[in-house]
Amino acid sequence: MSKMFGQPIVRVEDDRLVRGHGAYLDDLGHDALAAAFVRSPHAHAEIVDIDVTGALDVEGLVAIYTYEDLPDRLAEPLPLLIPHPSLTHGRTQYALARDVVNHVGEPIVMVVARDRYLAEDAAERILVSYRPLPAVVGIDAARAAQHLVHKDVPGNVAANMMQSVGDVEAALRDAPHVLEFDLFIERSASTPMEGRGVLARWDPESHRLRLWTSTQTSTGVRAAVAAKLGLALVDVDVITPDVGGGFGVKIMHPWPEEVLVPWSAQLLGQPVKFTEDRREHFISSAHERAQQHHVRVGFDDDGHLLGLDVRFWHDHGAYTPYGLIVPIITSTQLVGPYKPGAYRVEFDSLYTNTVIVTPYRGAGRPQGVFVMERTMDAIAAELGIDRTVVRERNFIRPDEMPYDHGLVFQDGRPLIYDSGDYPTSLQKLKKLVGWDEFEAVRDTARAEGRRIGIGLGCYVEGTGVGPYEGGHVIVEPSGKVKVATGLTSQGQGHQTVFAQIVADELGVAMSDIEVVTGDTRRFGYAVGTFASRAAVMSGSAIMLAARAARAKALKIAADALEANPDDLEIVDGIVRVVGVPGAEISLGTVAVLSNPLRYAFDDAAKAATQFAVGDTGKPPVPED
């Protein structure tokens, strides 16, 4: 059998998706009640009164909830997912606003009705009275702190964090050249094609919650919901259906709706669904990016960095549920492929009356890369040196790997680069884009009245972060192989990639392998899908699981075939003795043998019952 891994093959997912047979969140639960929310139109205001009387006679109305209805742990602020010692003033929101709203779009009232049209009818008849407060918008206003987002957070500063390597002040003092400048990065947003969404069914007879959510971490949502609703983890199933893009906004969890919808489903004894509409996504779902940087850089006559001092201000919006991950990534990935000399980076993470800021594609890295690359260009301009030359002179050389930056990365681990050949990459790049010939191209264009330019950026991406993922591989008596991993999929093609790995490791056809991701019923422990980690983490785990399954299968088959395991091969789901035609046993039968049977229920089992094969005196796997 030819190797599947690395082959350009048609994706397993596509046949279903191009037929329109995908199953995204809002494709499920046609029988569910629908939730809609009254959201704040103010960036900052006190809630004076909520008058629901106008909504009460809307047909199809089932329930209206405000903060006062929330019990126990649901009435506490939502979790601060990633605490950090520097995050001295972390704040998270209530699932439904209590007394104060801190950004436009913050949910205040939840309405449940027969369908979404009626839920919106009721929502628009609910009158909320506000006393507007001064809104803090933008980094300048946050730093000025003339007004505070949270009364008990002085200066609007949630966190101040500093890391330094070497004596940056001395390096700058002694440097032949020093440049100082400010850089600004605007806000952006993930905006997947499919917004957020959650569907919950409570089964009172089995005391069990089943939750579908459009997320990048089903296990994270499960833990959060179980904690909020006071349920055991094993009583909560979270299933990630097809997800129409994540881009970071769906690694944030639990969203208010992710705890409110299952709570109401439990309370009402009926399935409840929330499907975020596009307007809600624009005003309520997380943003990213906005930062201001002040850079001081010292360098020698050849453009070698001697000292780099970066002070920046990060706008994290109204709350800090995702901790300091974004600015920590900015501050550590900023150095990129370069040796910065002495390096000091310090940031303030600031509150503003805007929607929360959580990771989005790059998760802080684009900001850091922008700062470093602008710095490289500034040095090149100052010295009149080609921009690629300045970069090359500052690269970490291949013979300096592994390279320890002396910084702590977002996962709390040291920032060490294991390998890399940046000079070769740059040479390839220059050739590819025709860097050295560009002057001539530009001159030609100018003569034609066209203005064209060229730029470059270099970066190192910290991917495949831990702490772990797991994989489960089981061979069924049919010979079909069922593979599960806990992290979720949102278009990466995991069902194809992981099946390729198992096909090679186990010796089975792709068509006999089914991969399930993001379903806690199939695999209960996982971190999530972000930072390009799925193939590295889950792919490796699944490979190891498949190897373990293979070793077990060969041991059992060797006993059954009275052969040496070393003489066996697995081809297309059949274990056979190399060079001995007919001496073979199917993986399905081996699967049954691994759990010896008294009863035959199909052909594979019949071949594996107690009178058919093996040494009944011993278990089929090695005894410890």
Place this chain on the structure above:
Amino acid sequence: MAEEELHDVRLIVNGAARDVRVPARRLLSDCIRHDLKLTGTHVGCEHGVCGACTVLIDGTPMRSCLLLAVSVDGGAITTVEGLTEGDGTLSQVQQAFADCHGLQCGFCTPGFLTTITAGLLANPDPTEDDAREIIGGNLCRCTGYQNIVRSVLRAAEIERERAAT
């Protein structure tokens, strides 16, 4: 408040007559997805910008999120589910998307498939520029469009191959 008045509407969906009783304000996209349970048609922006909800009405691509179901009474609607041939064979556009890795998460895909199906009927032999023009009204967040452009050209090629056999 009084129950909403309901209207009888007949839609010819993928060749079959479907009768529904809907309020006047029921969007065609919601009617297709939730009343007829044909969930291949997706709703991305709900204001006619992203193209994910595009269906063919009497052969013309239209945004089902901008149409009321009652306004299409008697109309012939083709959704993504209806592009597949009777024997289950993928249409040339569906096949091309699978061949060219024209999708990742797949959420926008149904709208591209219906739009391109109509586009290729009008222009069976598109250039690359034509292909870009055909998909100019649809948004995809995953692919960067390159493979979708290839898919348009490949679909035209498959159509020619199928016609030749």
